[in-house]
Amino acid sequence: MTGAAKPVGLHALVLAILLALHFVLPDYHHGVLARVLTLATFALGYNLMFGYTGLLSLGHALFFAAGLYGLGMPMQHLGWSAEVALPFGIAFAALLATGVGALALRTQGVAFMIVTLMFAQAGFLTLLYFNEFTRGDEGFVIAQEARSLFGISLADADARYIAALILFAVAMIATLILVRSPAGRVLVAIRENEERARMLGYDVARYKLLAIVASGAMCGAAGAAYGLLFGYVGATFASVQYSILPLLWVLLGGAGTVLGPLIGTAFMTYLIDLGSGLTDAYMLLAGAALVLLTLFAPAGLLGEVRKRWAGWLP
Amino acid sequence: MTVAASGPLLETEGLTRRFGGLTAVDHVDFQLFPGEIRALIGPNGAGKTTFVGLLSGRIPPSEGRVRFGGEDVTRLPAHARMARGMAYTFQITSVFANLSLFDNVALAVQRRLARGEGLEAETMAALDRVGLAGRARQTAGDLSYGHQRLLEIAMGLAQRPRLLILDEPTQGLSDGEIEGFKALVRDVAAEATVLLIEHNMDVVMSLATRITVLDMGARLAEGDPAAIHADAAVQRAYLGG
Ligand SMILES: Nc1ncnc2c1ncn2[C@@H]1O[C@H](COP(=O)(O)OP(=O)(O)O)[C@@H](O)[C@H]1O
Ligand SMILES: [Mg+2]
Numbered sequence: 001m002t003g004a005a006k007p008v009g010l011h012a013l014v015l016a017i018l019l020a021l022h023f024v025l026p027d028y029h030h031g032v033l034a035r036v037l038t039l040a041t042f043a044l045g046y047n048l049m050f051g052y053t054g055l056l057s058l059g060h061a062l063f064f065a066a067g068l069y070g071l072g073m074p075m076q077h078l079g080w081s082a083e084v085a086l087p088f089g090i091a092f093a094a095l096l097a098t099g100v101g102a103l104a105l106r107t108q109g110v111a112f113m114i115v116t117l118m119f120a121q122a123g124f125l126t127l128l129y130f131n132e133f134t135r136g137d138e139g140f141v142i143a144q145e146a147r148s149l150f151g152i153s154l155a156d157a158d159a160r161y162i163a164a165l166i167l168f169a170v171a172m173i174a175t176l177i178l179v180r181s182p183a184g185r186v187l188v189a190i191r192e193n194e195e196r197a198r199m200l201g202y203d204v205a206r207y208k209l210l211a212i213v214a215s216g217a218m219c220g221a222a223g224a225a226y227g228l229l230f231g232y233v234g235a236t237f238a239s240v241q242y243s244i245l246p247l248l249w250v251l252l253g254g255a256g257t258v259l260g261p262l263i264g265t266a267f268m269t270y271l272i273d274l275g276s277g278l279t280d281a282y283m284l285l286a287g288a289a290l291v292l293l294t295l296f297a298p299a300g301l302l303g304e305v306r307k308r309w310a311g312w313l314p
Numbered sequence: 315m316t317v318a319a320s321g322p323l324l325e326t327e328g329l330t331r332r333f334g335g336l337t338a339v340d341h342v343d344f345q346l347f348p349g350e351i352r353a354l355i356g357p358n359g360a361g362k363t364t365f366v367g368l369l370s371g372r373i374p375p376s377e378g379r380v381r382f383g384g385e386d387v388t389r390l391p392a393h394a395r396m397a398r399g400m401a402y403t404f405q406i407t408s409v410f411a412n413l414s415l416f417d418n419v420a421l422a423v424q425r426r427l428a429r430g431e432g433l434e435a436e437t438m439a440a441l442d443r444v445g446l447a448g449r450a451r452q453t454a455g456d457l458s459y460g461h462q463r464l465l466e467i468a469m470g471l472a473q474r475p476r477l478l479i480l481d482e483p484t485q486g487l488s489d490g491e492i493e494g495f496k497a498l499v500r501d502v503a504a505e506a507t508v509l510l511i512e513h514n515m516d517v518v519m520s521l522a523t524r525i526t527v528l529d530m531g532a533r534l535a536e537g538d539p540a541a542i543h544a545d546a547a548v549q550r551a552y553l554g555g
Contacts, residue, residue, distance in 0.1 A: 182424045185421060185424065188413070189410060192412055192413060193408060193410050193411070195372075195408065196408045196410060198393050199372070199392060199393075199402050199408075200421055200422050200425060201393050201394075201425050202393055202425065
């Protein structure tokens with residue numbers, strides 16, 4: 001067994017650096033990084049299913065949006081406090097993931113991708129259809145006064161960064177614990193050779209459902225936190241773009257690595273950010289970077305590092 | 315022991331599997347008793363792999379029943395049969411090619427360990443039994459074919475099965491490796507019942523306590539090695555007469 005010391009040390013160091021950045025980053029990057037940390041949590045959730053279990057979903061916007069709206073709708077319409085709405089959003093996403101999983105997992109491969117895509121589209125269209133309550137594409141803003149947890153206003157930039165960091169840290173540590181656990185090893189076994197895992201006596205269907213529920217809950221937590229931290233709830237987050245993005249982030253950073261999702265999300269966010277300063281065709285720049293990476297680092301940034309130098313990386 | 319000393323560990327009744335118009339396994343009644351090393355032989359395409367696929371639950375039957383340890387397991391999925399004490403090694407080598415040998419075997423061990431205690435020791439012990447302990451850190455996909463077959467067997471042993479099903483385990487092994495394999499199976503037979511599909515008649519004759527011959531999906535003959543060796547029908551099936 002690889003010792004636990006190296007991975008635990010590395011991940012603790014990354015969290016320490018992220019905390020240190022809070023004190024030194026200029027305002028602009030401080031704000032960008034808070035957003036990156038929130039979206040990286042979304043990517044971490046996606047990675048559980050795609051990177052570790054080998055299930056390629058094209059519908060994860062559904063779970064992010066479930067958390068976002070699960071928090072936003074009751075806050076907006078029922079006057080719920082954030083303390084109640086946040087766990088509700090996460091639970092709602094987990095419940096939805098259970099339902100989607102139970103149905104979508106009857107299919108495999110391309111059919112699975114299509115079915116998850118269709119579920120997400122159905123969710124997106126539902127949001128547009130109930131435009132009267134959801135405000136559809138236009139979305140709605142959660143009032144600043146309501147955006148506080150235990151008396152701390154998350155509209156404040158400092159509190160927001162720390163909250164995003166805590167969210168990310170919890171998701172990252174949960175991922176680390178899961179993938180190093182016996183259940184996590186079974187997920188990897190399913191990714192590597194599903195038939196073999198089944199013939200070793202593992203209930204593959206149950207483990208896949210576990211992966212999709214854990215993944216949905218984590219993505220839902222990211223969505224709910226996004227609403228709370230940035231105060232905006234809109235149907236764009238349920239669109240197909242937000243199903244593709246976590247896939248790209250994870251592919252860029254390294255599927256099946258714990259830190260890959262953060263690296264991929266940060267890389268792509270800054271690429272688009274810098275690119276849009278240079279040219280209007282900034283998506284072209286992002287596309288070119290993706291093509292180059294696929295050609296020269298197919299395992300993603302951290303995936304290549306693991307392959308070449310650091311086989312112990314979880 | 316949950317099975318009465320006299321009862322069969324595994325039993326099939328009228329077990330049948332059709333693929334379209336082809337009947338690959340044709341109403342087979344079969345009994346296997348605890349402690350046996352049973353060889354299952356027959357020409358290519360006789361239905362041997364399909365038959366053990368029906369036993370293990372990889373392939374659903376068209377008709378018939380399977381009982382294991384006195385329990386009707388016909389409707390149980392494969393993973394539940396493995397959890398009840400079957401282990402299965404594939405005819406076409408199927409290991410976790412991107413994982414280390416250690417991780418391959420650890421996956422076979424960990425399912426029956428409640429708290430993961432002893433995982434490392436048991437994993438290494440299983441690798442040691444097939445002579446691969448020194449390669450525990452290597453990636454399974456980098457092994458030679460023969461070593462991959464041995465790794466498969468280690469994964470089977472690591473499950474501590476009541477019934478170990480081996481589908482042509484000596485295919486692709488060198489003569490030296492085959493001798494080692496024979497010793498290993500004799501050793502395993504003290505703890506588990508072994509059902510062995512095998513083409514190498516030397517291996518069959520020296521290992522099997524009893525032999526079942528399958529031909530065109532049906533049970534053609536069954537008996538101890540001497541009786542099968544002398545059986546005229548078996549000779550015909552093999553010689554195509
Ligand atoms: N999945 C399948 N679909 C169609 N035919 C099959 C399938 N599996 C096996 N068969 C056929 O069933 C017969 C028995 O095959 P098999 O059980 O592999 O024989 P053996 O292991 O004795 O060589 C063969 O004629 C084979 O072509
Ligand atoms: Mg065969």
